[in-house]
Each structure stands twice: as structure tokens, then as C-alpha cells.
Amino acid sequence: MTPNKNKCPRKAILTALLFFPIIIGACVYLILSNSSKKDLSGNNPDNQDRPKINFSASKETARKIMDKSFNATTDDQNSTYYIDDLNGDGKPEIIMAYINPDNEGYYAVSTINDNNGDFKKIAQFKYQEMYRGTPSIARTEDIDNDEIKEIFMDLNAGGAYTELEGIMDVDFAGEKLDWVKYASIEDSINNAIFPVGASVANRNDFVVIDLDNDQKKEIIEIYGNLIQDGRMLPSGLEETQILKKEEMPDTDTVNSQWWVYDVKSYEWNETIFAFDMGTTKLMLDKIEKGEN
Ligand SMILES: [Ca+2]
Numbered sequence: 001m002t003p004n005k006n007k008c009p010r011k012a013i014l015t016a017l018l019f020f021p022i023i024i025g026a027c028v029y030l031i032l033s034n035s036s037k038k039d040l041s042g043n044n045p046d047n048q049d050r051p052k053i054n055f056s057a058s059k060e061t062a063r064k065i066m067d068k069s070f071n072a073t074t075d076d077q078n079s080t081y082y083i084d085d086l087n088g089d090g091k092p093e094i095i096m097a098y099i100n101p102d103n104e105g106y107y108a109v110s111t112i113n114d115n116n117g118d119f120k121k122i123a124q125f126k127y128q129e130m131y132r133g134t135p136s137i138a139r140t141e142d143i144d145n146d147e148i149k150e151i152f153m154d155l156n157a158g159g160a161y162t163e164l165e166g167i168m169d170v171d172f173a174g175e176k177l178d179w180v181k182y183a184s185i186e187d188s189i190n191n192a193i194f195p196v197g198a199s200v201a202n203r204n205d206f207v208v209i210d211l212d213n214d215q216k217k218e219i220i221e222i223y224g225n226l227i228q229d230g231r232m233l234p235s236g237l238e239e240t241q242i243l244k245k246e247e248m249p250d251t252d253t254v255n256s257q258w259w260v261y262d263v264k265s266y267e268w269n270e271t272i273f274a275f276d277m278g279t280t281k282l283m284l285d286k287i288e289k290g291e292n
């Protein structure tokens, strides 16, 4: 008994010394792999304080999701994507656009579950346009105060001097994706798709701002048309129009031009963006004073 008395503790100490680095290593590995999983997936619902993400999935992940979503072989020419947390729950959404060989446009939004390409489809829809190329997602912004961001698209469609831009709305609960709607001055319901661009005789643009500071954003369409040389100035204008003279100091033959600006502002009324004369007049004032 006596000779063995010290053997046990010594063996235990040696064993502990031998396994100590392995145990520490395993702990470090577990902590690191767990934290990197959380960071990569943006997928930790327990952490409410997590900063709102700028998640970036690998291109391979995005490509896998696009191929599955559109049941097609997508590539950089026929498809584009954009990643953002649209509903602010800490999980990233992938917004996708794809043009098939028949020039038909498909749009989809899914939530990315992990970097292996696992995803939950939110909604998808088809929109037919005469595309010049693949539409791209320009930016996201919540414009109707429901804390879900809308999607601003460059459609890569339109006339020679104009690009069409559209605003899409994701309905997470109803699993629907569609254009934001606005009610025109005549009350017809339209998709929020607007021409943007300029030629010698035209200026088309739209902006989304809260012009009258009432915490509700307006979508404002602005159309400018040049009154060509030798043509009569219009005898009357619509309520949404102004006539503006622009001096042209650098030209020999023409020293002034007249433009007609037509503005339509649509303010969110909790149901739809509806035509609003108050903010229309505010924008016409700004254009007249050269403030826009
Ligand atoms: Ca999300």
C-alpha cells in the first residue's frame, strides 16, 4: 500500500497536464466556431441588441439560391442580387432578379438561413417588360413607415433617353412581392414605375422625400418638357404645371429657353400613395426657385 500511496495523485496530475491543452483547445474551437456561425448567418434571434446587419453571403451561396429559386442556370449576365435585412429581424434577405432567354423578368425575395445556400422563400413574381438587360436592385428604404424596407429597382427598360425605375413592396405575412401602388390624380391605381433620364427636350425624374415634414414620405414625379424654338408658349397650364424660363448665356443663337414642368406628388395615407396637391405645390415652388 505504502509504495503506491503517491502514485495515484502523480498519475492524475500527469493525465490532467496531458489533456489540459486539448480541453482548452476544444473550448476555444467551440467558442470560435459558434460565434463565427452567428456572425455569418446573421441568424441569432436571441441577441436583440445585434446591430442591424450588412450581411454579405458568398457569391456561391447567392448563386445556389438563385439557381434553385428560378429553376435555371443563372449567371452574371442574366441575374443580379442584393442582400439586406428587409424586415429588421436580424436575418438577411436576398433580393433577386432574373431575365430568362425569352426576355421575361422574374423577381424573388428569400431569407438566407446559412452560408450553405439554405433559404426560406418569401415571395416571387413575374413582370413582363422589354428589357435591355438584367434589372438591378439599386437600394432599399422603408417609405411607408411599416418598418419593412421597400426595394428600388433599375429595370433596364424604357426609351432611348429614359430608364425605368420601380419600387417593390414585400409582404412578409402574405408572402407576396409586388410593385408599390399609387393612386393618380384621376384615382386610377398604378404600379410605382417611373421614367428617369434626360434628353435635349425632356427631363424625367422622381424622388422619395418627406417634403412637408409630416413624417410621411411622398413619391414625387417630375417631368420637364422644352418648348421648342418658334413654338407658341402655352396659353394655359394645368394646376400641377409651371412655366419656367431658363437663361442660356453660352449659346449664340438661343439665349433663353422655356420649359413646362409637370409635378405629381403622392403621399402615403396608410393604405396607398395618393395624389396630394399640397406637396405638389411645394415641389413646384422649389423648382420655380431653382431649389430642387
Ligand atoms: Ca430579415
Ligand SMILES: [Ca+2]
Pocket (backbone or CB within 6 Å): 141, 142, 143, 144, 145, 146, 147, 148, 149, 150
Ligand atoms: Ca415599408
Ligand SMILES: [Ca+2]
Pocket (backbone or CB within 6 Å): 209, 210, 211, 212, 213, 214, 215, 216, 217, 218, 267
Ligand atoms: Ca409628407
